[in-house]
Amino acid sequence: MGRRRTRDLNLPPRMHRKGETFYYVTSTVPRQWIKLGKDLNQARLRWAELEGEAANPDDKTFAIIARRYEREVIPTKAIRTQRDNQAELAKLVAVFGSVSIDSIRPQDVRTYLDLRGQQAKTRANREKALLSHVFNKAREWGYTDAPNPCAGVKGHKETGRDRYVEDDEFAAVRAKGHYTLQDAMDLALLTGQRPADVLKLTRADIRDGSLHVKQNKTGKKLAIEIVGELAAVIERITSRPAKVKGAWLVQDENGQPLTYWMLRNRFDEARKAAGATFQFRDIRAKAATDTGDLGHAQKLLGHTKRDMTEHYTRARKGERVKPLR
Known part of the structure; x- marks a missing residue:
């Protein structure tokens, strides 16, 4: 098992930064450092290509779809959104990872919102929004033709911040x-x-x-x-x-x-x-x-x-x- 990161926590697995340049580090022995460039967005797209691997077409678990989403969709987003999505996706995979995408029902989404909301209502809402997007991408990619289970499931009420700094x-x-x-x-x-x-x-x-x-x-x-x-x-x-x-x-x-x-x-x-x-x-x-x-x-x-x-x-x-x- 590799060492735990102490910096650049927003980078995906096997991507590292040296100075201003990003690299993909293979898991082979000896390890290879593949240059990805200095632009983080382009580096993430190249990382997604290198991470790509053929998956069992019959495997329609949420974890498989989430991994494809991480490779192909998250790198196209703004840096802050990428970081947030990585954390949100990890929470969703921990719960739905082994579940077939077809098996996720609205009541499952409701239960997730209620339980997660006991700790963080706003984060629960963001994770539900990501779940919805992942499911829509799964429909586009042909993993399922089931209705989006997030549709009609109401999130927690949010109140905007009203803190003024004196x-x-x-x-x-x-x-x-x-x-x-x-x-x-x-x-x-x-x-x-x-x-x-x-x-x-x-x-x-x-x-x-x-x-x-x-x-x-x-x-x-x-x-x-x-x-x-x-x-x-x-x-x-x-x-x-x-x-x-x-x-x-x-x-x-x-x-x-x-x-x-x-x-x-x-x-x-x-x-x-x-x-x-x-x-x-x-x-x-x-x-x-x-x-x-x-x-x-x-x-x-x-x-x-x-x-x-x-x-x-x-x-x-x-x-x-x-x-x-």
Whole structure:
């Protein structure tokens, strides 16, 4: 059995990263390192090709279909979605893995939702959504012609987050954090971008007086003017002495980028030390709310609809109204 990963936990089995390049490592002796390239999406597609193997056409268990879904579908999604789907698929395989795809019934989905919901209602809903998509792909691939068992099965009621991060809370956590966390928090606040989009920012994204962002989730492109506090933060980051200056804005002294799990661990440690309770993702909502201008907030967040931004900001701090007199 191979050693347990201590980094790059979002990578599929037998894919490894050396520097900026991804490799497929065979299980043969001696092991072979097959270069997959530097682009993670392309590397995942190549990984899927190398992982492909003929399956028994009579084997229609959920585990077999889930493995094909992992090879062919998940690599086409955004990086954050890939990571989420990997975790969700593992939960589903643990329950439905040995079951024939034709045998999964609506009542089974309902039972899964109820039991899983005792621990995490939102995650249960996401896993049900993935189950539905896997089943639809199974229909496309010819494994079954049965109706989708998820249809008509109502998920748990969800309530959107309404946590507003006060200035003193933000400052307290920031003060307890490693400088890489401080860089990430400052960039997240001033640009209003999601954690994954902050972590992927590079020096090459600084051009024409703007910080260029292509959002992972929506593909929306933004050019955020480098002025004011943002200009000062970027100057601080790019002029900081380091052993190696890598390509990323949020990087350690060796020029290596801060990964999602490193960000999460460092944020959790700083938050605990500061006695705060907000999540890193709440910084995006704070940025939108603190603009005080819905039009500005909508553009900064990359929302396509104004009412989305309006709900997003009012839910955090409440709608400002005048008193009776």
